[in-house]
Amino acid sequence: MPFRITSRVFKEGGDIPAHYTADGENISPPIEWLDPPSGAKSFALIMYDADAPGGDFSHWLVYNIPPTVILLPEAFPSMKSLPNGIRQGVNDFGSIGYQGPAPPSGIHRYFFKIYALTAALDLEDGVKRPQLEKSIQRRIVEQAELMGQYERK
Numbered sequence: 001m002p003f004r005i006t007s008r009v010f011k012e013g014g015d016i017p018a019h020y021t022a023d024g025e026n027i028s029p030p031i032e033w034l035d036p037p038s039g040a041k042s043f044a045l046i047m048y049d050a051d052a053p054g055g056d057f058s059h060w061l062v063y064n065i066p067p068t069v070i071l072l073p074e075a076f077p078s079m080k081s082l083p084n085g086i087r088q089g090v091n092d093f094g095s096i097g098y099q100g101p102a103p104p105s106g107i108h109r110y111f112f113k114i115y116a117l118t119a120a121l122d123l124e125d126g127v128k129r130p131q132l133e134k135s136i137q138r139r140i141v142e143q144a145e146l147m148g149q150y151e152r153k
Helices: 129-139
Strands: 005-007 032-033 044-047 057-066 108-117 142-150
Touching: 005 108, 005 142, 032 108, 044 129, 057 129, 108 129, 129 142
Parallel strands: none
Antiparallel strands: 005 032, 044 057, 044 108, 108 142
């Protein structure tokens, strides 16, 4: 099977439940990846709004996920670093951890991209997306994405 990313609370191209948005509890949805490549030494996850007025807008940056971890549970804690080595970056809201969809108008697409990497990243806690993307560029073994959408009612 190919490397893929899923969520039990929404399907590919489906609606992200309001519970996981700024209009609800604003907690992260459960995200799981399946059939990771055998050479993966760590994972990184980037969630962004592809339809934000100013261009891609980052909502969640997670990196140095150990190769034994294949699930980020619902309501993942908003901490710079966790005891198992997982680290989180600063999203475009200026905070650490997950910030849910909050589109100003219309339907927006939110991409959850998981990257299988050849190594853990030598990055400080709380990096921003450009630093994270630069660091993973030459380390990507494989990647997968899940897209959900949300429109405020």
